[in-house]
Amino acid sequence: MNLDGMDEALDRLLEPVEAGSIANPNLKPKSAQWLPGVVWDGSEGTVTTNAIPAEESPDWDSILRIWGLDPDKFRVVEPVLFNVWGDPNAILNRQWKGKVVRKGLGAEVNYEDLIDEIKKHKKVQTPPPVGDGVFCVVLADWQIGKPDGDGLSGTVKRILASIDAVEYRIKELRKIQRPLGKLIVLWTGDSVEGCIGHYEQQTFSVELDRRDQVKVARRLLRDALIRWSKLFDDVKVVAVAGNHGENRNSSGKSYTTLNDNDDLAIVEQVSEILSANPEVYGHVKFAIPKDKLSITVESAGWILGLTHGHVAKVSGASPELKMRRWLEGQSFGKQAIGDSDVLVSGHWHHLRAADWGGIMWLQAPALDGGSVWWEQIKGDKAEVGVLTFCMYPEKRLADMAVL
Numbered sequence: 092m093n094l095d096g097m098d099e100a101l102d103r104l105l106e107p108v109e110a111g112s113i114a115n116p117n118l119k120p121k122s123a124q125w126l127p128g129v130v131w132d133g134s135e136g137t138v139t140t141n142a143i144p145a146e147e148s149p150d151w152d153s154i155l156r157i158w159g160l161d162p163d164k165f166r167v168v169e170p171v172l173f174n175v176w177g178d179p180n181a182i183l184n185r186q187w188k189g190k191v192v193r194k195g196l197g198a199e200v201n202y203e204d205l206i207d208e209i210k211k212h213k214k215v216q217t218p219p220p221v222g223d224g225v226f227c228v229v230l231a232d233w234q235i236g237k238p239d240g241d242g243l244s245g246t247v248k249r250i251l252a253s254i255d256a257v258e259y260r261i262k263e264l265r266k267i268q269r270p271l272g273k274l275i276v277l278w279t280g281d282s283v284e285g286c287i288g289h290y291e292q293q294t295f296s297v298e299l300d301r302r303d304q305v306k307v308a309r310r311l312l313r314d315a316l317i318r319w320s321k322l323f324d325d326v327k328v329v330a331v332a333g334n335h336g337e338n339r340n341s342s343g344k345s346y347t348t349l350n351d352n353d354d355l356a357i358v359e360q361v362s363e364i365l366s367a368n369p370e371v372y373g374h375v376k377f378a379i380p381k382d383k384l385s386i387t388v389e390s391a392g393w394i395l396g397l398t399h400g401h402v403a404k405v406s407g408a409s410p411e412l413k414m415r416r417w418l419e420g421q422s423f424g425k426q427a428i429g430d431s432d433v434l435v436s437g438h439w440h441h442l443r444a445a446d447w448g449g450i451m452w453l454q455a456p457a458l459d460g461g462s463v464w465w466e467q468i469k470g471d472k473a474e475v476g477v478l479t480f481c482m483y484p485e486k487r488l489a490d491m492a493v494l
Contacts, residue, residue, distance in 0.1 A: 222270025240460020280333020
């Protein structure tokens with residue numbers, strides 16, 4: 092037996108995705124950047140550009156138009172500033188910042204001219220329905236096999252209905268001229284219930300064995316991607332592992348590796364199914380971390396971060412405080428997830444959204460049948476649904492809806 096090249100062959104066999112994988116670099120440059128846009132303070136404003144190649148000077152008239160200001164009525168005055176950094180591809184960029192004022196400010200206002208201008212106003216041309224916008228759908232906490240509420244049957248019905256609802260939402264947004272050109276499917280983990288080790292009554296009450304849990308979740312995810320991938324030329328599936336997907340022993344402890352998780356195995360399997368037909372599904376790419384519980388990808392020029400949520404372990408704290416403390420540690424440790432512009436998590440089965448300034452946090456609701464145990468100790472019962480939102484180059488979070 093020839094063992095030459097065996098290490099390389101073994102590495103290939105152990106890769107999370109055989110074909111269509113997405114690199115997960117730390118995307119944000121480690122130097123300060125400014126938030127593009129216009130900020131007003133009374134009658135004056137500050138306009139900040141997007142990234143411009145360092146050798147180019149800003150065309151202020153075009154930049155004003157980008158932010159909805161007519162250069163015949165507004166101008167940028169000296170002094171202007173710029174900020175320099177290099178992006179991950181080693182391209183030197185600049186951002187420019189300057190004061191913007193209305194032309195002729197302080198002159199006597201001619202109200203008749205203003206009325207004439209209002210009468211002449213024409214509808215602004217809206218952008219085309221396909222562009223640089225990204226539609227994001229969060230598939231969180233299915234826990235296939237869980238008996239609570241209406242059990243497996245109810246969960247499957249809701250997932251099937253959500254496939255239709257997501258398709259309708261995409262078409263609805265395009266109808267109102269949202270420039271959606273890409274799709275990102277966020278798989279937060281806990282796709283299966285597991286069979287042992289998560290709570291005392293689990294093994295007695297679970298409705299499916301482990302193999303069938305994985306089978307049902309895999310086929311539902313496969314069918315969703317087959318449907319949604321027809322609506323986009325660029326599709327990313329981004330996955331992380333949850334606690335219910337862990338390989339646990341009889342004492343309820345995960346005993347192998349972070350990588351040994353049914354949530355990730357399901358996505359691996361679906362990626363291999365689709366990769367067998369590259370002519371139809373070659374535009375569907377997969378991002379699966381290895382031995383990590385979080386991941387980041389680029390989305391409309393922003394950094395989109397994903398984790399399940401069980402990584403945040405602050406005793407007695409609310410989910411928001413737990414996630415914020417965890418993210419602070421990741422940022423201090425210069426981990427990739429600490430650079431997120433938008434962070435998505437699952438695990439807590441209810442909708443939450445928070446603006447932390449530099450980061451928007453979205454906690455996704457679930458589609459399972461609830462939790463009898465949680466209702467009895469806390470009294471809480473959250474609405475089920477699928478979280479969707481959009482990201483655009485000029486706006487990191489918009490058009491959020493729970494379907």
